[in-house]
Amino acid sequence: MILQTENLEQSFPVSGGRRVQVLNGVSISVNAGETLGVVGESGSGKTTLGRAVMRLSEPTGGRVFFEGRDVTHANSAHLRRILRRRAAMVFQNPSTSLNPFLKLVDALTEPLAVHRIGSRSERRQQAYDMLERVGLDRAQAERYPQELSGGQRQRVGVARALMLNPALVVADEPTASLDVSVQAQVVNLFQDLQRDLGLAYLFISHDLALVSHLSHRIAVMYLGRVVEIGPAAEVFDRPKHPYTVVLSSMRRPAGEQLTPGGDPPSLLSPPTGCAFHPRCPIARPVCSTTAPELTALAETKGHEVACHFPGDLELSGGLETAVAPPPPIPLEAVR
Numbered sequence: 001m002i003l004q005t006e007n008l009e010q011s012f013p014v015s016g017g018r019r020v021q022v023l024n025g026v027s028i029s030v031n032a033g034e035t036l037g038v039v040g041e042s043g044s045g046k047t048t049l050g051r052a053v054m055r056l057s058e059p060t061g062g063r064v065f066f067e068g069r070d071v072t073h074a075n076s077a078h079l080r081r082i083l084r085r086r087a088a089m090v091f092q093n094p095s096t097s098l099n100p101f102l103k104l105v106d107a108l109t110e111p112l113a114v115h116r117i118g119s120r121s122e123r124r125q126q127a128y129d130m131l132e133r134v135g136l137d138r139a140q141a142e143r144y145p146q147e148l149s150g151g152q153r154q155r156v157g158v159a160r161a162l163m164l165n166p167a168l169v170v171a172d173e174p175t176a177s178l179d180v181s182v183q184a185q186v187v188n189l190f191q192d193l194q195r196d197l198g199l200a201y202l203f204i205s206h207d208l209a210l211v212s213h214l215s216h217r218i219a220v221m222y223l224g225r226v227v228e229i230g231p232a233a234e235v236f237d238r239p240k241h242p243y244t245v246v247l248s249s250m251r252r253p254a255g256e257q258l259t260p261g262g263d264p265p266s267l268l269s270p271p272t273g274c275a276f277h278p279r280c281p282i283a284r285p286v287c288s289t290t291a292p293e294l295t296a297l298a299e300t301k302g303h304e305v306a307c308h309f310p311g312d313l314e315l316s317g318g319l320e321t322a323v324a325p326p327p328p329i330p331l332e333a334v335r
């Protein structure tokens with residue numbers, strides 16, 4: 001196992017001396033060569049989870065294990081030795097994550113230089129090789145990020161993440177800033193790299209259909225908790241949590257889409273019981289008083305749901321129709 005979190009908690013101080021609890025007991029794992037997709041709407045805590053497992057923040061509770069070692073509170077020298085070499089992050093917006101003043105070759109060799117790996121010419125050679133691996137020409141190495149298209153820039157973002165030969169890549173909405181046609185190419189690149197290099201991905205997105213396409217397993221987050229986790233096909237095709245049912249309907253024809261009523265509740269005053277109950281079409285009295293535990297389903301190995309009435313809402317239910325659907329990605333363009 002590459003990555004494991006146990007009851008991970010992350011809170012942050014906010015005004016008035018209060019704290020906001022953004023992650024609330026998140027337990028996930030990612031195996032070597034596997035993609036765990038993490039989905040949920042804005043504010044569900046996906047980015048916070050990605051940052052916490054990369055130890056860009058220090059968790060306020062629970063544990064993070066990386067390749068079997070507890071890195072929850074590891075100091076920075078220890079972190080550099082373990083995590084920064086073996087795990088890398090690809091960000092949503094390559095325009096802001098790449099330094100506009102660095103030529104691509106310098107951006108790519110920087111992680112190697114920081115870790116004192118190879119001679120200058122060896123580092124440059126690795127940068128050229130990596131550019132080609134992500135589908136760019138080595139002649140691009142002398143260019144600056146702003147001379148590239150959005151898709152090319154994200155390829156450089158991926159190349160930079162791979163320079164230290166990581167076992168895990170945390171990709172936080174890596175296609176969200178790209179045009180629809182380019183999104184499919186970048187998704188294909190992620191899949192090709194996984195096949196060739198045996199990478200594991202924690203792939204974060206608000207788009208369940210996209211995530212289901214490239215994930216082996218999917219974790220659905222709602223208000224800082226995992227509410228459903230399991231094999232990708234199960235979670236996408238046979239969702240059991242009402243929130244996942246709603247998410248999985250988003251690519252359906254307009255008349256068949258569902259939408260949860262209202263906005264996500266505030267993290268500062270989360271609902272009692274099941275956090276989804278104020279928006280849930282099938283909520284019953286117990287849902288407002290008792291928080292459901294993540295519980296294994298008997299039918300499918302590894303499929304767990306935190307709902308008092310799992311499977312009671314089905315896609316064919318035809319409840320509320322949705323507002324405008326998100327722009328579709330032509331999935332036929334994605335292998």
Ligand SMILES: Nc1ncnc2c1ncn2[C@@H]1O[C@H](COP(=O)(O)OP(=O)(O)OP(=O)(O)O)[C@@H](O)[C@H]1O
Nearest residue numbers: 012020022040041042043044045046047048049267
């Ligand atoms: N440092 C912080 N201080 C206070 N609140 C924070 C901090 N970081 C994140 N949050 C809050 O935590 C919540 C979850 O944020 P996060 O970015 O993890 O969600 P997300 O699911 O990735 O959403 P998005 O898709 O919009 O990025 C948000 O309400 C955000 O305001």
